[in-house]
Amino acid sequence: MNATSTPLLSIRNLSVTFATGRGPFRAVDKVDLDVAAGELVAIVGESGSGKSVAMLAVMGLLPWTATVTADRLSFDGKDLLALTPRERRKIIGRDLSMIFQEPMSSLNPCFTVGFQLREAMKAHLDLDKTARQKRAVELLDLVGIPEPERRLKAFPHQLSGGMSQRVMIAMALACNPKLIIADEPTTALDVTIQAQILDLLLRLQKDSGVGLVLITHDMGVVAETAQRVCVHYAGQQVEMQDTRGLFRDPHHPYTSALLAALPERASGRILPSIPGVVPGLADRPAGCLFSPRCRFATQTCRTIPPPRAGADLGYALCHTPLVDGHPRALKKLEMPA
Amino acid sequence: MTPTVPQAVMEAIDLAQSYEVTRGLLAKPATVKAVAGISFALAPRSTLAVVGESGSGKSTLARMLTMIEKPGTGALMIDNVDVADADAGTRRRYRGEVQMVFQNPYGSLNPRQTIGAAIEEPLLVNTSLSAAERRERAIDMMKRVGLRPEHHGRYPHMFSGGQRQRIAIARALVLRPKILVLDEPVSALDVSVRAQVLNLLVELQESLGVAYVFVSHDLGVVRHMADEVMVMYLGRAVEHGPRDAIFDDPRHPYTRALMSATPVADPEAKKERIVLEGELPSPFDPPAGCPFNPRCPLAFDRCRRENPPLEMKSGRMVACWAVD
Numbered sequence A: 001m002n003a004t005s006t007p008l009l010s011i012r013n014l015s016v017t018f019a020t021g022r023g024p025f026r027a028v029d030k031v032d033l034d035v036a037a038g039e040l041v042a043i044v045g046e047s048g049s050g051k052s053v054a055m056l057a058v059m060g061l062l063p064w065t066a067t068v069t070a071d072r073l074s075f076d077g078k079d080l081l082a083l084t085p086r087e088r089r090k091i092i093g094r095d096l097s098m099i100f101q102e103p104m105s106s107l108n109p110c111f112t113v114g115f116q117l118r119e120a121m122k123a124h125l126d127l128d129k130t131a132r133q134k135r136a137v138e139l140l141d142l143v144g145i146p147e148p149e150r151r152l153k154a155f156p157h158q159l160s161g162g163m164s165q166r167v168m169i170a171m172a173l174a175c176n177p178k179l180i181i182a183d184e185p186t187t188a189l190d191v192t193i194q195a196q197i198l199d200l201l202l203r204l205q206k207d208s209g210v211g212l213v214l215i216t217h218d219m220g221v222v223a224e225t226a227q228r229v230c231v232h233y234a235g236q237q238v239e240m241q242d243t244r245g246l247f248r249d250p251h252h253p254y255t256s257a258l259l260a261a262l263p264e265r266a267s268g269r270i271l272p273s274i275p276g277v278v279p280g281l282a283d284r285p286a287g288c289l290f291s292p293r294c295r296f297a298t299q300t301c302r303t304i305p306p307p308r309a310g311a312d313l314g315y316a317l318c319h320t321p322l323v324d325g326h327p328r329a330l331k332k333l334e335m336p337a
Numbered sequence B: 001m002t003p004t005v006p007q008a009v010m011e012a013i014d015l016a017q018s019y020e021v022t023r024g025l026l027a028k029p030a031t032v033k034a035v036a037g038i039s040f041a042l043a044p045r046s047t048l049a050v051v052g053e054s055g056s057g058k059s060t061l062a063r064m065l066t067m068i069e070k071p072g073t074g075a076l077m078i079d080n081v082d083v084a085d086a087d088a089g090t091r092r093r094y095r096g097e098v099q100m101v102f103q104n105p106y107g108s109l110n111p112r113q114t115i116g117a118a119i120e121e122p123l124l125v126n127t128s129l130s131a132a133e134r135r136e137r138a139i140d141m142m143k144r145v146g147l148r149p150e151h152h153g154r155y156p157h158m159f160s161g162g163q164r165q166r167i168a169i170a171r172a173l174v175l176r177p178k179i180l181v182l183d184e185p186v187s188a189l190d191v192s193v194r195a196q197v198l199n200l201l202v203e204l205q206e207s208l209g210v211a212y213v214f215v216s217h218d219l220g221v222v223r224h225m226a227d228e229v230m231v232m233y234l235g236r237a238v239e240h241g242p243r244d245a246i247f248d249d250p251r252h253p254y255t256r257a258l259m260s261a262t263p264v265a266d267p268e269a270k271k272e273r274i275v276l277e278g279e280l281p282s283p284f285d286p287p288a289g290c291p292f293n294p295r296c297p298l299a300f301d302r303c304r305r306e307n308p309p310l311e312m313k314s315g316r317m318v319a320c321w322a323v324d
């Protein structure tokens, strides 16, 4: 890979709005993301903050009630928004693949694992029947499933949760993708199996230069795998930093509070928790969306949407980004209310 | 044997549970030993955390402790009465002493019942309090868990996951049990909400003196909450002792693998990971000898023949031939 090469995936100002019975709902709000080959970027954030929806938008897998807009949504140099559905299908599932949040609901219970794997290859790879079978065996072996020949004949319900998750990963790998979006790929798994799967994904990333987007709520997994982290809150991207920087010096108050609320990082019996909950459709505040829960909130925060800071401050979406835990511009502006 | 704790609020002695499972039309039914002999003594105002792989029997143990299920064998002592073997009347009397909170804050509440009615229900079933007294007790408990009195008439769908878990905790505590069994109580919650619920549990333990049996697969949470930790594998305790002994110096190879596989939220931490081969063996035919031997990096001959007993070694109970 050379330095001037364009990122594999490039997203600018991605927004997704759902038409709902109670009016339009903005689930993803002006999100940016670049992922290069061989890079692992994590997306973290509160449940409902639009992590899955943003990536489903990239895959073109949202229902018709969703309106997707973006200044740029390109993959491997191609503009995904301009592609016809047929051109898009050629890329999705081959060069760009996704591991979904719930393995059980994404495998078809009526067909054997082997059938589903071979079908995935049929659509995208120029292989004959025997070659597909051979590759299916290789894939299960690669994801660490013992006795692959036998497992190929199994139906999804005959596999444990950990095994179906690995079958999902094998499906995602079937056509040698350039980029994999993994949505909570290990959340339902035991830590010992999780460790095996994360090792596998990291090996693919290092050895084959696959790009990875990893959606997770597990800050431990982020710390151990990602090079860069995007933090989402209520549909917005509130911070983006390299992993070490994020854990050492978070710039957005939400990121800072999120890290402080981890029991692993706590010093006392009572954890510094974030009061309240994420705003819903009905109680979206006027200014900064985090202001009702932010301990640094000022009157400005409550009325004026915050600007985005520069790269040195983790692109924090905040009037007064934190540096070493202290609001930066606060002194000049006003004291906390 | 577990060392006896003076004035334990609950004592489990060799609790076991098996299930008959039919497998397809032709295969003959098989027996799963979901829990194969668990003993512990729970001190008042303390927390015993139970950790272990999926399918290791944690929820089955929790159901026996809360008397939702009668144990297959073994004794469950509450106030020096064996409730495992007791008649229905005695069991009902002690059921109020042990309450349960489930993992899923969505599934454990009836969508057609108001929050107030849900919290008052245990009082209605187990006490002879008047409607006004029940309401008063419910509102008092709601305040303690951080719900507002005006929530009393609302329905579960109007609450967030964290709030629903508060409701479940209020409902479990309204009878003022001595023991609360929590099965993965924070697994479905966001980090920020999880911290709120954990804080609530800490505060309630201090103010009400309730003891917790806390089932969780999240070792960060366990370290934060537990006084004692029990590690289960295939229905057995493989290591059990004070929290710091288990976390600072785990001795059983499975405990070690579990700890080393748990990701640490610190990108600068250096760590060595013990990657285990294979998965939890089928509970239908557990391996001969030590149940961990097919995956154990230290396994030797004896491990494949004899099952190691749970013995006091280095300040904790541990079941492994390789630990002295």
Ligand SMILES: Nc1ncnc2c1ncn2[C@@H]1O[C@H](COP(=O)(O)OP(=O)(O)OP(=O)(O)O)[C@@H](O)[C@H]1O
Pocket (backbone or CB within 6 Å): A018, A020, A025, A027, A045, A046, A047, A048, A049, A050, A051, A052, A053, A054, A063, A065, A101, A217
């Ligand atoms: N088809 C849909 N119609 C309307 N709203 C939707 C739809 N799909 C998702 N949403 C809403 O969009 C928001 C973002 O959802 P999304 O699934 O992306 O969250 P997430 O960040 O992935 O959360 P989690 O961590 O729980 O997986 C949520 O409020 C969700 O309810």
Ligand SMILES: Nc1ncnc2c1ncn2[C@@H]1O[C@H](COP(=O)(O)OP(=O)(O)OP(=O)(O)O)[C@@H](O)[C@H]1O
Pocket (backbone or CB within 6 Å): B019, B020, B021, B032, B033, B034, B035, B052, B053, B054, B055, B056, B057, B058, B059, B060, B061, B283
């Ligand atoms: N009612 C039942 N009938 C038959 N088998 C059961 C029953 N309940 C549990 N089992 C079996 O007993 C074993 C222990 O299950 P249990 O649910 O107690 O495990 P667990 O440790 O709680 O797992 P998890 O972490 O996945 O919740 C499993 O093999 C399970 O399949």
Ligand code: SF4
Pocket (backbone or CB within 6 Å): A252, A253, A254, A288, A289, A290, A291, A292, A294, A295, A296, A297, A298, A301, A302, A306, A317, A318, A319, A320, A321
């Ligand atoms: S803009 Fe204000 S309320 Fe929002 S995160 Fe920054 S300090 Fe907090």
Ligand code: SF4
Pocket (backbone or CB within 6 Å): B252, B253, B254, B290, B291, B292, B293, B294, B296, B297, B298, B299, B300, B303, B308, B319, B320, B321, B322, B323
């Ligand atoms: S008894 Fe043997 S197989 Fe079992 S944990 Fe100890 S060393 Fe491993």
Ligand SMILES: [Mg+2]
Pocket (backbone or CB within 6 Å): A051, A052, A053, A101, A183
């Ligand atoms: Mg999601």
Ligand SMILES: [Mg+2]
Pocket (backbone or CB within 6 Å): B058, B059, B060, B183
């Ligand atoms: Mg369970």
